[in-house]
Amino acid sequence: MRAYITNTSAFLPNQPVENEQIEDVLGMVGGKPSRAKRLVLRSNGIKQRYYAIDPESGELSHSNAEMTALCVRRLFASEAELNQMQCLVSGTSIPDQVMPGHGLMVHGELGNQCCEVISTSGICLSGAAALKYAYLAVKSGEFKQAVSTGSELVSPVLRASHFEGESKYKIENLKKNPEIAFEKDFLRWMLSDGAGAFRVESEPNQRAEQPVVEIEWIEIYSYANELETCMYSGAEKLEDGSLESWKLYTQQGLIDHSVMSIKQDVKLLNENIVPMAVKETLKRVIAKTGLQADQVDYFLPHISSMYFDEKVYEALVELDFEIPRERWFTNLTNRGNTGSASIYIMLDELLKSGQLKSGERLLCFVPESGRFSSSFMLLSVV
Numbered sequence: 001m002r003a004y005i006t007n008t009s010a011f012l013p014n015q016p017v018e019n020e021q022i023e024d025v026l027g028m029v030g031g032k033p034s035r036a037k038r039l040v041l042r043s044n045g046i047k048q049r050y051y052a053i054d055p056e057s058g059e060l061s062h063s064n065a066e067m068t069a070l071c072v073r074r075l076f077a078s079e080a081e082l083n084q085m086q087c088l089v090s091g092t093s094i095p096d097q098v099m100p101g102h103g104l105m106v107h108g109e110l111g112n113q114c115c116e117v118i119s120t121s122g123i124c125l126s127g128a129a130a131l132k133y134a135y136l137a138v139k140s141g142e143f144k145q146a147v148s149t150g151s152e153l154v155s156p157v158l159r160a161s162h163f164e165g166e167s168k169y170k171i172e173n174l175k176k177n178p179e180i181a182f183e184k185d186f187l188r189w190m191l192s193d194g195a196g197a198f199r200v201e202s203e204p205n206q207r208a209e210q211p212v213v214e215i216e217w218i219e220i221y222s223y224a225n226e227l228e229t230c231m232y233s234g235a236e237k238l239e240d241g242s243l244e245s246w247k248l249y250t251q252q253g254l255i256d257h258s259v260m261s262i263k264q265d266v267k268l269l270n271e272n273i274v275p276m277a278v279k280e281t282l283k284r285v286i287a288k289t290g291l292q293a294d295q296v297d298y299f300l301p302h303i304s305s306m307y308f309d310e311k312v313y314e315a316l317v318e319l320d321f322e323i324p325r326e327r328w329f330t331n332l333t334n335r336g337n338t339g340s341a342s343i344y345i346m347l348d349e350l351l352k353s354g355q356l357k358s359g360e361r362l363l364c365f366v367p368e369s370g371r372f373s374s375s376f377m378l379l380s381v382v
Contacts, residue, residue, distance in 0.1 A: 003138040003215045004382065007199040007208045009074035010348040012335065013052040013062050017192075025051050025058075026188060027160030040189040045306030049192035049336025051155040064096045064153035064195075069109035071197035071344075072147055077207065083113040087146035089133045090119055091126030091340045094154060094233065094262075106149065116143075123231060124302060125220065125368040126150065127196075127340030128375040132218040134200045139215075144202050150340035151195035154262070157233075158188045163258050187262050190304060192336035196344020204382045210351040213362065213379040219285050223276050224371040230272070231264040231369045269369050274308065277367030277374035278315040285376045286321070293321045297360035298350065299328050302342045302367065306332065312365075323363075342366075347379075356381050 017025055019041050023033060052062040062070075068090060076082040088103055088110075095102035101119030116137075120129040127150020134146035156162070163184070204212045228241035235243040236259055246259050254260060285291060293316070301312055309330075316322050329350050338345055343366050350356065362379040 001139050001141045001202055003135045003200055003202065004204045005198045005213050005215060005379070006201045006205050007075045008196070008210065008344070008348040008351055009071045010194065010196040010341075010345040011067050011071050011074075012050040012194045012345070013067060014050060014055070016048040016334070017051055017055075018048060019046075021055075022189065023160075025053055025055055026155065026158050029160045029163045029185070034185055034188070036185045037189050040186055043305060043307045044190055044337075045309075045333050046190075046336055048334045050194055052153055052193045053155050053159075060156060062153070064092055064094070064102065064151055065105040065109045067153065067193070067195040068092075068102075068106045068149050068151040068197070071149060071151070071195045072106065072110060075147060075197055075199040079112075082110065085112060085115055085145065085147055086143040087116040087134065087137050088118070088149075089130040089137075089146065090117075090149045090151070091122065091128070091130035092151050092153075093123045093126060093339050094152065094157065095119075096153065122340070122373075123368045123370040124339050124342065124366055125370075125373055125375055127342075127344060128218065128220065128366045128377065130340075131198060131200070131215075131377070132220060134198070135215045135218055138200050138202050141202075146200045147197055148200060149195065149197040150342070150344045152191070152339040152341050153193050154191045154339070155193050157261055158191065162261060184258060184261050184263050186266060187264055190337055191262070192338055194335065194338035194341045194345055196341045196348055198344065198347075211356050211358070212382040213351070214382055216361075216378040216380055217289060218375065218377040219281075219288065220373065220375040221281050221284055222371070222373040223280070224373070227272055227276065227372045228268070229265075229371050230268045231262070233262045234260055237263070237265065264369065272372055273367060273369055274311045274315050276372050277369075278312055278365075279319060281374040281376060282316075282319055282321060286319075289378070291363075291378065293323055295361055296323055296363045297327060298356075298362045299323045299365070300343065300346050300350065300362060301328070301330060301365040302346065303330065303332060304337050304369075358382065
């Protein structure tokens with residue numbers, strides 16, 4: 001059996017937010033502009049992003065499940081067609097709730113007929129893992145069609161109000177003007193909201209005005225056995241590199257330390273993301289699949305920041321796997337870093353661009369710094 005992506009959709013909430021508008025939407029911690037903002041934005045190269053926050057009222061305009069369900073609906077021409085969906089697999093970094101699973105909440109929003117529903121957790125790779133489940137479910141013959149999704153609703157935990165408790169705690173305990181730790185402030189200028197969905201089928205049924213692509217393979221590798229945690233939420237990182245769970249904190253402790261905020265060990269990220277996620281993973285992929293650079297017509301890298309753009313290119317050159325720049329496709333600068341949704345939003349835009357030709361191959365790359373893991377997938381235009 002084969003598996004094809006026959007339709008794609010993407011959703012970016014509200015109007016694009018320019019760099020100078022970010023703190024108008026997210027607010028200023030302690031009432032003061034961030035010192036890190038300009039430095040981080042200059043490095044990451046992002047010019048626009050989207051937030052599911054109404055800029056006028058400050059209220060949430062969409063939930064994660066609502067954004068995802070909206071994308072799924074766009075894959076089907078009618079309610080009757082939606083009811084033929086046999087399997088829904090949804091990945092996200094931060095669902096709307098700890099329990100139940102994100103996929104079940106999306107199914108609830110859709111209200112379609114009973115089907116198999118799976119939720120994949122993680123960070124950026126949760127969307128790729130969702131696609132792999134859908135791909136294998138169809139390729140195995142279990143289902144004729146499945147839907148995979150990747151979505152992120154991160155803006156609520158980036159709002160200044162989420163850090164005010166920690167800000168006050170530091171004033172009282174340190175007796176000086178507080179600044180939230182860089183590993184927390186850093187991500188306020190890096191992450192944004194969005195969702196995407198793929199319809200995966202056993203036959204190359206073209207139902208949309210875009211080309212169908214066959215999924216040739218999806219490879220995912222974890223290096224959690226070698227490296228400590230780099231990006232996390234709902235925990236605090238201890239000096240020995242281990243995580244102390246949110247379950248061990250008092251209610252006040254959760255507030256004082258912004259335990260539920262997203263943190264990233266920037267030093268650990270810079271030292272390991274390219275060597276492990278690019279070099280080590282691509283070596284394994286080449287050894288297993290025999291992939292060669294001249295077989296790749298388009299390279300779609302999910303990179304968190306344009307800071308890593310040149311570093312990824314240099315890594316490919318070192319591996320004798322150079323892919324010329326004119327074959328790269330990314331929309332990071334004007335769509336933002338939407339985590340697990342990024343590869344969905346990127347591929348949706350490329351497929352609808354009208355520039356792809358039959359027989360061309362697309363190599364997609366999705367790294368994750370959570371505990372360092374990585375994925376490469378190869379798609380071919382039918």
